[in-house]
Amino acid sequence: MLTIYNTANHRKEVFKPVHEGEVRFYGCGPTIYNYAHIGNMRAFVFYDLLNRYLRYKGYKVTFCMNLTDIDDKTIRDSQKAGKKLREFTDFYGEEFMKDCATLHIQKPDIVPRATEEIPAMITLIQNLLDKGFAYKTEKGDVYFKIDQDPNYGQMAGIDAKNLRVNADGRLAQDEYEKENAQDFALWKGWVKEDGDNYWETPWGKGRPGWHIECSAMSKKYLGQPFDIHTGGVDLIFPHHTNEIAQSECAYGTKFVNYWMHNEHITVNGQKMSKSLGNCFTVNDLLKKGYSAEAIRYEFIKAHYRQKMDFQESALAGNQSVVDKFGNFMIRLKNEVNGEGWNDLPEALDVVQAGFEKGMDDDLNTSVALSELFDFMTKVNKNFDKLSLENAKNIQKVMEKFDSVLAIFPSLKQQSLTPEQERLIKTRQAARLAKDWGTADALKKELLDQGIEVKDTPTGPVWRII
């Protein structure tokens, strides 16, 4: 039974989907104006883990994640780059998808782009205007009137009356054409800095505000209410707070049943920032020689709601773990020749139950992983007993776990040329003759061809590395 920590209620709840056997979930995607850094990627690995585990559980999942391709930053930086907005965001959108693929993040079922969903946003805004939850200004902006919404800020624990206006001093003075400083923009009227980035609407030309896109797209693709909405903790307020306000006021029904938020990471003990130069991208880390699996494992090994410090030094240790999984899987393929291990069925039951118990508890990957380690130790202890059928069953269950975790290194095609087979036989003959010089020379020769040979009591085994 899957339980989920629901930010809306601040407690774990048993998950019950709107439609039996189906899950519809929405994750706030990136703004594609630059390369994604590892802090962004933690969120997307978290979404992916959820997506994969829901499928593991047998749900028919519809996962929708947006790409924000219109906002202040995309407009500003595309102009700086001397490019059309679309060309500019296409590039970073593709880079983002590449990073996701590298980290074994499965593509969401639906990946809408804000600029292609303007009609849905116009409908939603018009609805709010008609119902008196929004108002236009002379500049052509449309704002949401938060004092019309008695539930505003509930999830974030924010009382609208006590909002500290301009807490960080970040609001520009000229933004105060609103009736109330806390009202937020649904639509921004065209200004000349926007260039040709505008759309025509019944209330004038302009572009969408930040929050409206997620409300409009999730309604369009998932309906309302839908099951799960994910995002980083920073989005609880204002972004998700405003999404709730817009959607619930517009349609008079609940917006989302379960809100899940991942915590942020720091890097080597410090908050990520451009000035510190610690906004690593996936590519930066790959260039340093860390594997994609080691990077993904860094995100998987800790709970998604736990703040974590991303330490580069940890990646080497992660590689050991990933290799441990790899060794385990390849030995099952190459080294099994026993009579059969009678306790395997029980061990399989234990590990399966343990894995699911951990994952069912709000995606507690630490517990799930510890069950896998215990299981592997048990199997390794009895390795010489394993039959081919035993090995198949173990591989099957491990691959099932990895369909969720996606941290096992991919196995290379394991096959030898006749010449390589001959070399291994020659080497073994040399070993039996205690001709260590020849044996070691042949071992090196094979290794240069990417073949690692190990000697076991029952003879040599090899693998392509």
Add this chain to the structure above:
RNA sequence: GGUCGGUUGGCAGAAUGGCUUAUGCAGAGGACUGCAAAUCCUUUUAUACUGGUUCGAUUCCGGUACCGACCUCCA
């Protein structure tokens, strides 16, 4: 100023009113081994401090210290 979270060994990180405070990494020692690799075994004063409740608290309640998040850019 308001709201919320955290503090577990060398590091990462679970869990729990008692029975082993998991698991992994790193280090040390050992087994196996021609060497290597893999694997197995053993191992290091870990629950911030403090008061309370309790037969018993790392866990529940209070206080203190420190760290952090959010309060209209943000994964």
